[in-house]
Amino acid sequence: MSQPVILTMKQISKAFPGVQALNQVDFCLRQGEIHALMGENGAGKSTLIKVLTGVYQMDQGAVWLEDRPVQIRSPQEALSLGISTVYQEVNLCPNLTVAENLYLGREPVKHGRIDWKESIRRAGALLNKLSIAVSPSAMLDECSLALQQMIAIARAVDMNCKILILDEPTSSLDDEEVAQLFALMRQLKQAGVGMIFVTHFLEQVYEISDRITVLRNGERVGEYDTSALPRLQLVAKMMGKDFNDLAVIQAAPKGQVDSTSPPVIEARGLGHSGTIKPFDLTIHKGEVVGLTGLLGSGRSETVRTIYGADRPDQGSLKVNGRPVKISQPLDAMKLGMAYLPEDRKKEGIIPELSVRENIILALQAKRGLFHLMSRKEMEEAADRYIELLQIKTPSRETPVKSLSGGNQQKVIIGRWLLTNPDYLILDEPTRGIDIGTKTEIQKLVLELAGQGKAITFISSEIEEMLRTCSRMAVLRDGAMVGELAGDQLTQAQIMQTIAGGKTVQEDK
Amino acid sequence: MKQKRFSWQRLVHARLFMPLVCLAVVLLANVIRTPDFFKISLNNGVLYGYLIDIINRSSELVILAVGMTLATAASGGQDISVGAVMAVSAAICCQILSGGEVSVTSLAAPIILAALAGVVAAALCGAFNGFLVAKLHIQPMVATLILYTAGRGIAQLVTRGQITYVRVDAYKVLGGYIGNCPIPTPVFVALIVVIIMAIILKKTALGLYLESVGNNGKASRLVGLNSALICFMAYVLCSILAGIAGLVASSRIYSADANNIGLNLEMDAILAVALGGNNLGGGSFNLTGSIIGAYTIQALTTTLYAMKVSADQLPVYKAIVIVIIVMLQSPIFRSLIAGMKHKRTVTVNEK
């Protein structure tokens, strides 16, 4: 039953200015097991991983590989010891091709020079094997976030490693890709690779993992066999209190759609040539409209055209019944819109600025250059949202880049809530957010709708959408192909529409 | 508890502490070599002394450093045309004052008007730079390279290749003394520029906007900031300040010397920004640091002259001191030094 232990971490401690990210954490990994590392945002999961791979140096503790004590001082050493990692934030080079990213640092060499043909060929084979639909010679920055994530995974699994670390690899993947990844993980498991798997999706943990280690506030809560730890108990261990996410959501009231007053958003034939075909979309007060579709189906592009992030080149838009022209995001903001972008690293956070500045930035921009918010006002606003969203940060003056991934996301949500918008566009707002807060956010969405705000919600998780949305628009290949409401809102029906099933009448 | 105090120290001091220490060390180095370095005397109703000299001479550099800090923050690149823009503004101002003559003893136009024209010309230069950087997305150092080469040509064109002298007392005020005031005017000009800029940064959201745009332009656009406009304004502001510095420099020599006004000052300005602990890659900035940096550079130069180093060889010593200063500021170097003792204890503990 018990496989040999291949990795032992003992009494690991790591402090950052203002926080003890890890406090005497033990961890052990067996051969051929999938070990889930669980915890709330900021619990220290990524830090533990980065200590193991030599990105950070630990303050205290020791690491053994099999029964050999090792000192890992850089990712390079980790690699050479057979530890391969997919980090939480995609870490690839945007200026290189997909093939180059796959083989960087270990390019096939023939006669003392890099054999590009071989590299492209191997990359093609690897991508094929993992069913990643991208040309090896495409530039990485032309790939979507999900593709980049898959490429990072491909790179890691191709390394012939003994230990594979996956830090939230599934946060931007859709179900099909997750299934693929899991199939691959099972294969590697057969081959005896030990895997550390971090995720906030509980279903995935139960589907794939053998054991679970739970962290809370930088301390280890315990290590459990997955089969022996029911879901509710796991959540309780992570949060340190009892919590039933589903109950919370079901208790929340659904918004009352107000279809008497003019719709908040009324798009007619709005489109952006080259990315999305003209579409119609009407959203009323108090309504949560979901946008769904496969990755790359144009969900983000659709909302970006409404918001003016990409300037629409056809069609018209009415806000509260009045025709408007939006040529830049500020116009949209002045009309009461808010847009939480999908890619938080590239388009969301201002990394060097503090949590406070990141939170107030949108409101300040809306007010204008000459109406600087007073320091007190800023601090109050920041504190309010740190409290409300339970943002875990040493202080409000900490640069946002040193927050954990999930907490960065919360900062950006806070930024938009602060502007008190009438129409809120949320593109993957719960990506990388822990289960407790995720439920809070879903609840918040319903509450906001209850207050009469209009909301567009995009998520790769259909269940989450089903819980929050009162209506859903389905996109395929950049075109809106159907709308579902009421009884039609079932998982099966949605999947069918996405895939292009014929049972759904297009439009009403 | 100990942990907390340590980090507090780093947070508060990291940015201004080292620049200040460096300035202090440069100044103190003189106590040994030139004992009368700190002596300030009053001759003919005017203050004299090395210290006064440093504060006076660094005025232009301080003004430039302020502008350079803003441009760097917003664009992540440097404006290398500021020296040339100084020459342009000086040339235009002097040419208007002299009415086209090579050397005059009476004014052909009101000084205010001429100075204003000089600054406006500088602003136009800034608009040109800003357009290239913010709108056409040309890399700052290359975009400003155009005026870096052309600027002095334009200045010569304005003065028709001559050095225009304005031998009027009123014009010498800006680079000299106001009435019986014992403190040189440039000191006040620098002070006013710094105060105005401090007020702008305190009362408007400009600082936040600049940092945000310089840090992540894409994200800034999505929160409603007009990244291009903000970057453009930073370059205009930078050039306007260069124009003002040009007027001061020209008033000091009551002439417009297109080839020498502000020569190589752009490099010193960039150096000041970096010595002040700012990242030349853009984003967060620290104006006070840059100003301290500017005084440090001038203090260094004056010190070396006081030690009788020849002008030709001055750069050697300057380079050595700069390297020492930036090494002391480098966190890695500091932790290396600290680590030497530390490492020993760690290995002992393990065994």
Next chain:
Amino acid sequence: MKSKKLSRSGLLLAITIVLFLLMYVSGMLIFSDKGFAKPQMFLNLFISNAGLIVIGCGLTLVMITGGIDISVGSVTALICTVSAFMMENMGLSAVSALIASLFIGLLFGVVQGYLVSYLEIQPFIITLAGMFFARGMTAVVSTEMISIKNELFLKWAKTKIILPFGYTNKKGVYIEAYIYPTVVIALLTLVLIALMLKYTRFGRALYAIGGNAQSAVMMGLNVRRDKFKAYALDGFLTGLGGFLFCLNSCAGFVEQAKGLEMDAISAAVIGGTLLTGGVGGVVGTLFGVLIKGTIASLITTQGTLSSWWVRIALSALLCFFIVLQAVIGSVGSKKNRAKLV
């Protein structure tokens, strides 16, 4: 599918080459009576810029990593003056001057590289200090201008390599086209560096570092070591380029090669290398050098401008070129993006 491969760096390079050809051809048409159309005129571009080409190659390497080196002009002056001093005032051989040049360049590269990569000090500042230091040391070596009269050195400098083509001048005499050995060395270096960038792991690592240094670390590259090597190599190439420069000028003095760093940087940028790193290549830099050389020779051929107009015209042409490149580049990449979707 194919259009993807021509993204950014390829596109910029293509634009640069086309614009260069356009500029050269129009120069030939406008100034054909002044000999601009002669093949030797074209070869002279290489002869007078051999040193700059090599220096530009080195600079391109560090620019690809996202760094910069502004010490190259001063280091060139130092190398020229030291070489001249060694040969003329100390009576040493040309070979020892060459070795000293390479050594000086390498030394600057190693020291600057160490400070930049291992202590993570901003490259602009370190190389600015390097620039001050080298210029000051030049004055320490000699404040007077030293002309070089060493025989071997002059032989290296002025041996003509006759090319198998030429032209017939007005009097009907056939004149053979020629180059100097410096050109051969420069082009050879260029090819070697281009191959290194394309076909070695080290070369690819430089691009990765420039693209995202943090990612490069996490992907297991030894970023510090590779950056250090890039600066060291840059220093060595500056040493070589400086010596070639010296072969062309046959003299050393304090004010020599002033502004050479800006020439080299702008040549690299015009050739499509980004100052922010990760994109570019030495072939582009070659064309950047040629373009700047052409602009300069267009203006000297014109010949009637007063000194300040020369400056203005030079930068106006430079401006015209940079703006055109930026405009075409942004239109081109927009189209590319649209096509992809």
